[in-house]
Amino acid sequence: MKAFGKILGLGLLGLLLIIVALGFALTHLFDPNDYKDEIRQLARDKGHVELTLNGDIGWSLFPWLGLELHDASIATLNNPKVPFADLQMLGLSVRVLPLLRREVQMSDVRVEGLNLTLTRDASGHGNWEDIGKPLPGPNVASAPPAGTPGEPVDNAPSKPEGSERSVKLDIDSLTVNNARVLYTDEKTAQSYTAESIQLSTGAVHEGVNIPLKASAFISASQPNMKARTELTGELRFDRKLKRYNLEDMRLSGETSGEPLAGKTVTYAAQGQVLVDLAANVASWSSLKVSANQLRALGELNLRDLDKQPQLSGALSIAQFDLRTFLEGVGQPLPATADANVFKKLELVTRLEGTPNSLALEDLAVKLDDSSFSGRVAVADFAKQALRVSLKADTFDADRYLPAKSDQAKGATAARQAEVQQQEAAVAGAGTTQLPDAPTKQAWSTDKLLPVERLRTLDLQAELAFGALVLDKLPISDAQLSATGQNGLLALKTLRGGLYNGTFEAKGTVDVRPAVPQIGVNTKINRVPVEHFIKRDGPDKTPPVKGLLTLNSDLTATGNSQKALVDTLNGTASFTINDGVLVNANLEQQLCQAIATLNRKQLSGEQRGKDTPFQELRGSLVIRNGVASNPDLKARIPGLTVNGNGDLDLRVLGMDYNVGIVVEGDQRAMPDPACQVNERYVGVEVPLRCRGPLELGAKACRLDKDGLGKVAATLAGNRLKDKIDEKLEEKLGDKVSPELKDALKGLFKR
Template structure:
């Protein structure tokens, strides 16, 4: 028995030596380079590919089945002269005996100089779609039809897969790819994509265990031109039976530059845990961390229904950053604003919902400078840029975010201020005895472009905004509500309303940017709002105070303040109650006129500066920036005021003729020169108001031309009295009336 074992051992040793000898003989006596043509033909017949072998083929047989290809390429049969892929060298080795057990045990796999070219033609057909397909009209290779498998009835379990259908088990020591390149082009839109200098290295590749992975590449896109350097690290884990793939501890970093960044460079990084489960049709990115220059964000992302229309859910939060600095660092500098410190504080937190065509930020909280917004922001359709806003804010000062004044506008504004200051100084000198101020000539409005017309024409908007306090043009609007919509270049202000200094207002309007020149229509209702907040001067001293009621319906066209004012048309009516004409003592002005008629001089200095009134009302008809006011009426204790004139909104000037019926100096110690005799009762005393609108009643003077008519009337009345006295009852009343009328002409 011992001898038999010895003999058996010798036999096995001999067989092994024979196998080794055969392997040595095959690898040294058989040269695959002599059969390149047969190999190419076999590739055409069996794999339906065009294989080109320009370099040598190296191989080994046992115990490793080794193969080395040099300078090889493959192409589709439809385009055999255009390589689909080529490489400089491919080296791999496979253990022979494990192949019998459907196990692939490989040593290091090396790929050098791989170049993969992908392209779509004008019809949208990709060259990869022909890979492995026979030429049209050629007979397919004869294959053995698989046995038909009966479908199990409901409730029954499928029979186990045959042993020969078990997946092949992979066992690779490592995979290395050096200097690879992938090129993609699309003839339909001219778009190109390149990945160059691809370097890939892995640790041992085993199914169901973590595989260390490192990938670097230089990426570029053609339209617009973008270039990026990227590096990816992580541990890959996969289970082909469960169709489950994970990239754990993923870290992606790099730098990007190009046309969208306007010459700037963006440093970016991302990390987290990635999972793709094709059996469940889900993908997840957990423990997400993203950075881009100064931006830092955290979140979770989930994709569902990968086999249908993918749906995105998740959450995102952005840590506080200087948004202005960040946008400038990625090539999107913000225009100058009225307050240069705006957008210095920005942070965001939100839930995400989306699809391939839409994205919504739900339960959104945004902190912007001193304001906090909450609500929802969504793009319902990326292609249509359909923007939907539903936001509430505690407070928001919109004035800070308005465009800064241009140099030309600032210069014109300074010139107008100087002009108004000069006229105001003259108006206040001499207690109303100075000449009338000249009408202003400096344009009060900017010619800078006001509206981004092209962007507004593309806007699809629905906005519902609410503010605890909205500051607009220095007006603090409480409980402000704004609803607006826009589509196809027609924007509608459905409502803008709120409380204002214990009063309220509401505006509605439309902006049509479809024509070459934008058209605007606006209707406004104001109830009991202090008028002084609308017409404050540069020194915050308004020319007029009181509670304003206003109804207006206006239209205009143009794309600058000046153009809109120059084309302003419409109608308005107004009433100001319980008001004051500031720094304008009309009583003093009228006493001056009475003193002139009395041929006396006022003995005292002006005592009062303001003129209170009960009501000031009228209507306006606006034509191309000039508002005609034919029915001005003012109720002042002891006075009745009627007036008519124009407000030139283009230069913010006024020119009014005012008639005042007074009772005289009603003070406890009246000025003797301002005593009203019985013959003055019922007379309308004329005033002329002209100058910058900011001066208000300070620009009013006694109208000496009109005062002459009053004097003539008084002289006629006095002569009539003498006629009555002299003639008595000697002539008829008709003759006396005729004589009086003659002297009043």
């Protein structure tokens, strides 16, 4: 606005100079072309500009004072050889007699081929700032101060501002053809150009509506942008009240350029614009904006124009296809897990802002199938300080996550094939060979975090969801609080309800180092474990069910699933209550072991496929993606389980040694072959579990070597019992009990 005021002032100054020059010519009643040198000197002395008149001056006298000026230019006195304005032709005519009444009555005013060249140098000084400034005189510094002896002092009272009647304008029309404005900033190497400027108005009278139409081609250098634009409306102004209205304003056109990646955006804006400089306010009411298929309504208000302007207003955006819109402006969204998201977006909000901030208050947003309400603000544009406080009814975050790359899909498919192959191999659970350990990588190498963006992020976020889906887990009453500044992001809390249980997570993401560092602490309380280990493929049955309670404290580095798992370190403890080992009749396998030790065959039919357990618990120490579990314990009806082993999280494989203390078949009518006589009670039967984690207990087999040792132990115990019986028969009451025990002890060695 300031630069525009300078340019407008320049135009008025030019008109004034022409009128003064014309008056000088008329005074002499000669051809003004004979007095070009005098006119130029008058421009230097009175207007403090360098006026160059290369063309002829055409004029008429009465009753219209007509003037045509051809091929003229204006420069500052500081740089007289470099004009900042030139024109091909200026034509106007003024009624003579109204000038005596301080009224300017003009017929048509025409400007052809006007060029304005505005330049700001490397020090920040603009060439337009020197317009009308005289050159410093040689003795300016030594000029005597006002009131010194010998200098007359003008004691006449100054006239109050505005006491003289203002000049009244009356112009039939104003036409500008083929004008051009060039602005260059040498410090930023940025330039803007408006070319082929066309301007036409109706009759120009103060206090009445003036029809206005303007068009131009606008371009910018960095980034390279071009736009064609047209403005229409009716202008009304009151100079005394400093009030300006542009009614029924409509701005339309189209733009393209580098940021739009070769796409073209068609835009339009309309409404009623008011600027009141006396009250330092401005407004844009009945606002309507469109850009391609986007449509918006609203109003904008500015106050404190003389200080730091304050923005207020409202905005409503009708439902539109955000994905298609962004593709149309050359900013396509990245591929998402669900290609149908970002299809529907609508928004209603109240606006508040300053030159360096903007807040969307009382925000109501509908995105696809979700509704949000709250506040979103950029507290500082320079720092990109984002403030978010939102509540949502439902939101499925999985749909909006980045789609898997082909590499990730290939790795997943390879591992699924390996698991299915192992699963087919153990179809006859308990009788087949021990499964092989998995080898296929289970994790993607796709980048997870936009590191460069996160390093500059200034974030404070408070989010609440009535229902949130995250990693296929339906979370109820979810609460999320997060901050981010200077490359350190903190998840203060993420908590909610999950399958009638609860969970809470806290953590940090540090992207300041070259490799991101992540730390997370989780607490899960009585959540069905099967929902964490859902399987892909035809058989989606989880290997274990039960209520999981988990506490973990983990760290990792990297920016992909694979990198994070490979560097995973920390500790965890877990308990699963009221559970079931699915499709794994562990008790049946043990009955087979007991029958083997009894040298009998099971006569009963195989019972149910699953093995229920009361509790499964243990602790994990994780080093570089491998979790060691030294204290696995389980309570199963008729069995007590102790185990130790490793979980290789890199390939989601397990390798365990499990010892089962047998209590035997406790049913009212047990299988005779599976009965546990007195000498078997307390004996630990060994199992080995190895293979993909998805197989669960189906990957467990009797450890035949260990079972042989158990059989040898049991045989030794049987022999000892027989010897004890024989000694008891032979010795009877002939020796003391102490001697009996000593003799029996000889056979234990």
